[in-house]
Amino acid sequence: MTIEAKLNELATRKAKALGMGGAEKLANRRAEGNLNARERIDALLDAGSYVESGLYATSHIQEVREKTPADGKIAGYGKIDGRSAAVVSNDMTVMGASSSVVNGKKIRHMREVASKNGMPLIFLGESTGARMPDRMGAQGRAILGQDPAEYQRLRQSPWVSALLGSCYGSSTWYACMSDFVVMRKGAQMAVASSRVTSMAINQPVDAEELGGWKLHCETTGLADLAVDSDEQAIAAIKRFLSYLPSHHNEPSPEHDVSAGADENSKKILDIVPADGSKVYDVRKVVATIADPGSVFETKARFGKSLSTSLIRLQGRTVGILANNPMFKGGAIDVDACNKAISFLVLCDSFNIPIVFLVDQPGFLIGLEGERRAAPSKIINWMNALSLVTVPKISVIMRKSYGQAYLNMGGGRNSDEVICWPTADLGFMAPEVSVNVLYGVKKEEDPARYAELLQQVTRDTSAWNLAALYETHDVIDPRDTRSCLVSMLDVHRKRMGSEVGRHLLSNWPTSY
Amino acid sequence: MADTKVVSEVTGSVWKVLVAVGDSVEADSPVVLIESMKMEIPVLAPDSGVVTEILVATGDPISEGQAVIALKT
Numbered sequence: 001m002t003i004e005a006k007l008n009e010l011a012t013r014k015a016k017a018l019g020m021g022g023a024e025k026l027a028n029r030r031a032e033g034n035l036n037a038r039e040r041i042d043a044l045l046d047a048g049s050y051v052e053s054g055l056y057a058t059s060h061i062q063e064v065r066e067k068t069p070a071d072g073k074i075a076g077y078g079k080i081d082g083r084s085a086a087v088v089s090n091d092m093t094v095m096g097a098s099s100s101v102v103n104g105k106k107i108r109h110m111r112e113v114a115s116k117n118g119m120p121l122i123f124l125g126e127s128t129g130a131r132m133p134d135r136m137g138a139q140g141r142a143i144l145g146q147d148p149a150e151y152q153r154l155r156q157s158p159w160v161s162a163l164l165g166s167c168y169g170s171s172t173w174y175a176c177m178s179d180f181v182v183m184r185k186g187a188q189m190a191v192a193s194s195r196v197t198s199m200a201i202n203q204p205v206d207a208e209e210l211g212g213w214k215l216h217c218e219t220t221g222l223a224d225l226a227v228d229s230d231e232q233a234i235a236a237i238k239r240f241l242s243y244l245p246s247h248h249n250e251p252s253p254e255h256d257v258s259a260g261a262d263e264n265s266k267k268i269l270d271i272v273p274a275d276g277s278k279v280y281d282v283r284k285v286v287a288t289i290a291d292p293g294s295v296f297e298t299k300a301r302f303g304k305s306l307s308t309s310l311i312r313l314q315g316r317t318v319g320i321l322a323n324n325p326m327f328k329g330g331a332i333d334v335d336a337c338n339k340a341i342s343f344l345v346l347c348d349s350f351n352i353p354i355v356f357l358v359d360q361p362g363f364l365i366g367l368e369g370e371r372r373a374a375p376s377k378i379i380n381w382m383n384a385l386s387l388v389t390v391p392k393i394s395v396i397m398r399k400s401y402g403q404a405y406l407n408m409g410g411g412r413n414s415d416e417v418i419c420w421p422t423a424d425l426g427f428m429a430p431e432v433s434v435n436v437l438y439g440v441k442k443e444e445d446p447a448r449y450a451e452l453l454q455q456v457t458r459d460t461s462a463w464n465l466a467a468l469y470e471t472h473d474v475i476d477p478r479d480t481r482s483c484l485v486s487m488l489d490v491h492r493k494r495m496g497s498e499v500g501r502h503l504l505s506n507w508p509t510s511y
Numbered sequence: 512m513a514d515t516k517v518v519s520e521v522t523g524s525v526w527k528v529l530v531a532v533g534d535s536v537e538a539d540s541p542v543v544l545i546e547s548m549k550m551e552i553p554v555l556a557p558d559s560g561v562v563t564e565i566l567v568a569t570g571d572p573i574s575e576g577q578a579v580i581a582l583k584t
Contacts (some may be wrong), residue, residue: 045574275549276549277549277551278550278551279550279551279552279553325550325552326553326555327520328520328521328552329521329547329548329550329552331521331548361548361550362548363551364521366522366575368575429548429549431549432549
């Protein structure tokens, strides 16, 4: 065969592979308003930067080679906003992007290259699960489990998942190991499809109820964000990655600071009422502290009494954990505990300093919390916090009661503790503590109640904490931003090149 | 149009009912204030809609998950 003939064969094979599952299936996707797997890669990566790995891979089963271009999972490398990344994009037009021997090898290679060379790895998920009949019978079992590290997560580089359609099998498993998960409304993520589940339990199952965005954004917390389209999902991935380093041995990227930051921070007194019985939305406080336009909230619909967000302060990424009195009065429930832990893991793994904004009446006590193992969540959080090696600053804005005082960075659990003059520190609300400690009720002995209330209230002020040097400063709330900028500079890990020890790198982020 | 029951996320007592039958409410706007943990904690409408029924009165004890108003969304 001449070289021309060989080049012609290459061109033919390339065109066939790039044709994915065929024109008809691709047209159907387009008609449904879905991008195909290659269009998704194009939208994600900088123009002209994509290099594919495994374009000519197919099923290992001879009879289906012709109908398995790229074996249904398209993999490669490229740039996102100029930074290198690896990507796996599931091609539903090729045997439902089902998991096979060969495409499993492709994913493995992407994982290894991304980890070894320090690149984020992005999974564009939409898959039907294990490929049949490949995995049936004992012979099918024998092709599984050939990579003992398949489900190992050590967070050497960030992983991101987008759930963009029906996600069963690998798209689900990798989402549960990812640092950020965005879900398109209408997509589903579950162990098995509603059809299979319905047959297994012999009753109708609604796909949306089984694995829709509301379930995962509001109840399980397995998804961080819900969006309306593929394009929005891809924009969210890019935005998330803009806050993270490419790998764990690198500080987070620096960005320009937009104008107006210092003026914004003066609005803080209009947001937070001095009266602790009045609530407010702490996300407005976060917005006044952050560089303008830089707030990226994660899991906004889950565990809402604690808001977690990536922000920039003077151009540098910071992770904020803020109690939100607008929801459950800021009382910390089991979902909020799980959310806090997963956020600590994210920040510590990728060298992102942590700031606590504290205004909480304690953990939410009650039967529901105990049934869901609340004590273990509280202590897992403390264990995680004690293993964090990035800088930690705690700002006590108003209430900080009970054990949660420690979980939110009180005492030596932060590098620096700052109080506002409105800080209120105690084991419980002063009004409650008069009842609990002295057995005096307001309606029975108002004079004695008032006297004791004054006593316990005075004892909970920021000044007593400051006198004992358990808070390092008491500041005007309007100076919070400038104080954090200074303190994060003081606590920079200069000798470690701003890189932590990553003792949480193999903690799970889903619970 | 769907009927939605708006529920309290916390246990406490009703401090104020902020809406009346027939009122239009926006998503995330407060409809009832619950007094709990010495705070006035709002119950927020999950979606925008029209109030069809008030299910509680000032001073009523409230459990977590209890409906406070009904909305046509």
